[in-house]
Amino acid sequence: MPDNYKPRDHKDIEAAVQWAIAGGKSLEIVGHGSKRMLGRPAQYDATLDLSGIAGIILYEPQELVLSAKAGTPLAEITTLLASNGQELAFEPMDYGPLLGGGQGLGTVGGMLAANVSGPRRIRVGAARDHFLGVVAVSGRGETFKSGGRVVKNVTGFDLCKLLAGSWGTLGILSEVTLKVLPQAKTEATLVVFGMNDSTAAAAMAAAMAAPLGVSGAAHLPDYIASRFDDLDGAEPSTVFRIEGLAASLGDCVASLKSAVRPFGAFATLNEAASQRLWRAIRDVQPFWANGPCGDRPLWRISTAPSMGYEIAAKISPASQLFYDWAGGLIWVAPPVTQDCGAGEIRHAVATAGGHATLVRAPAAVRASFDPFHPEAGALAALTKRVKENFDPKRVLNPGRMWAGV
């Protein structure tokens, strides 16, 4: 029995799932494998490599729509879009270097299965918000489609949303359709120096409450800021990105300066420096596996923006961390301990609201402490029923998110 299959087309995917169902086998679903180390480590009978199901099917810039086979490299899509002045507005991050892999890998299917986004999430949403249509194969070995190729559509249940972020546990994506948007013509970043975490949270709230369309708001404590060449010295730096037209960007930056003036001294980064900075924030470069914190575990905490610093105050002061999403996304690298910080982080998040994902940890830790936020009661039961109705024999990535799902 072969361990690895590389389907060539949709029919091969159906055949693989049918085979797994008939033989009581489990399948690991991978694209490029760039996020393979995220989630519960599980033993699978075979791996389904979807990187051969590739190619852009349709791209109509004026209709703001692109369809591709799920194994299409994300880089191919972003390059094509950029050549037309367009982009995936949710700014998908690259998990590769964070998890010890290379840069620039990943498929569009993997991006959607993980519902990836980036700093612009605060303004335009995540992958789920731009996922218009899908053809997928369920764990029953049956093909189904949902959605369409138009941006406004309420016909039937929105299964795209459910599949986004389901990490291959409900269906195997085969073809996907995305909403694409024009790139901003230019950008600049305003840096405010010297704020502690709680003041920074207030400053970020003030900036987000200004009618300027701030498209990135992050706070970098001194030890993180010092690793960025474009930031000056070793002061905590709170950074705000403004994007727009060359003709009006200056006015917007001036308005933003007025909004944050009470919070401290500031500097402005030009377009090139701003792009470098936000790419590094997007890809969580301070915590890359090959960097100074590379041996530490890594958590991703999503919470209400005003609660971010309160969560941070409750976890080990030896942790390194920084905030994105105006304070609502915290990347935390706690010191190496037996539970990789699971106990105190989960406790802090339970009080504040939100959820925490253990993005990077040794396999043994990911096996003992749920890397995905644990569910309980009626919600956990509902999650299981959803899984059963898509994948009754549990052949698709079983146990990747939670045991028994």
Next chain:
Amino acid sequence: MPVLMPAQDDVVLKRRQKIVRALRNIVPGEGVIDTEREMRPYQSDGLTAYRQIPMVVVLPRTTDQVARVLRYCHQNGIKVVARGAGTSLSGGALPLVDGVLLGMAKFNRIVEVDFANRVAVVEPGVTNLAITQAVEQQGFYYAPDPSSQIACTIGGNVAENSGGVHCLKYGMTTNNVLGCEIVLITGEIIRLGGKHLDAAGYDLLGIVIGSEGLLGVVTEVTVRILKKPEVARALLIGFPSSEEAGACVGGVIGAGIIPAGIEMMDKLAIHSAEAFVHAGYPLDVEAILIVELDGPRSEVDHLVERVAEIAKQSGATSLRASTSEQERLLFWAGRKAAFPAVGRISPDYFCMDGTIPRAMLPRVLLRMRELSQTYGLRVANVFHAGDGNLHPLILYDANQPGELERAEAFGADILKLCVEVGGVLTGEHGVGVEKRDLMPVMFSQADLDQQQRLKCAFDDKGLLNPGKVFPTLSRCAELGRMHVSGGQLPFADIPRF
């Protein structure tokens, strides 16, 4: 009006008195209505062609009451239809003769406004506009703005994934809701999402939004609020043909501009609206566009110039750019009054709601004109042009024998045409009962089965809003059966790595 609803359950109907008593124990006082006269206001929603007096109306006040009502109905096999303000245009809240009509109007409190996190937590019976009114003093608003926003409730918006004229830039309900409390048919209460941006686990919130009352009853909603843009300006542009208007929309978006709204109206809609509200629309054109740009003032002023250039290149014969808020609102006045304006020139009309890839507009309009001839019925078109969402208004007179049926057939042909050119049956009004039987035009049986399996995960007895969305309701046990074809699979020729 014949519409096939699920067979009535005589066992339930025989126990009606007992059921009413049990419900009164849960929701005391005037919260249970069982006289025909008092139930009449609930017999239909905005799609008044379909009417049905429910078995009983229940108006709960608390989540606990909702949970107990649903648990009772689940235990006793009683169907439940939830209702907000009843403004659905697709019959989503049409009652059932043997069902409980669960009216959520008493859930009308704004629970919390949290400016620091830019969210509002509200009960589902709060109207869409009331959310904006609760936050506008601080310069904020809630973005989705369906045309019924004065009356429609956020609970109904969640059920229908409502849109509005600003969706292209600001998204639909699903892109603006961060969390919900919902009660399952079993009476279990679950919370999905919250004030944070990405919900944990499976995106059940994304599934509940737009599920048309088939998965659960929403008892609390957390919405994202946005700061009002510094300025909004609109252009009113006339074209000698809808093709040229369509080309202008493509040109604007192709130039990298995402307007806050782009609306198109055809000649009949323009003339009806102008006669009604005197907005100053040009009457010697075949189509107008209203293009609205919002954001920081210097950006908006620049973009207004760019759009004007593109419009001229696309063949515009008239163009005005608003220079005051009053003028901007005047441009919109005709569009916003388009439906009642058409109501003045025709005894009845159907409002359709398909979405098409925008480039298909000329083809679809041409075919619509042909169909209009074939059916002998006029059609006026208003169109959310930016996102391809068509609202053809089919004019008919229900008092003329056969006209209603002709209008319905005309409407079905338009929606089939939308699917044929790569579009969908409904952009924002929902499937409900209206488009239920057209679902197979867009979806295969396998597609519909998988959607219904999701329903089974939430509502295994199929008690929540049956007869809506799906043309046939399959039993969950049947849907769960697996047909495995022997497992003799052609792996020999699958490449390995």
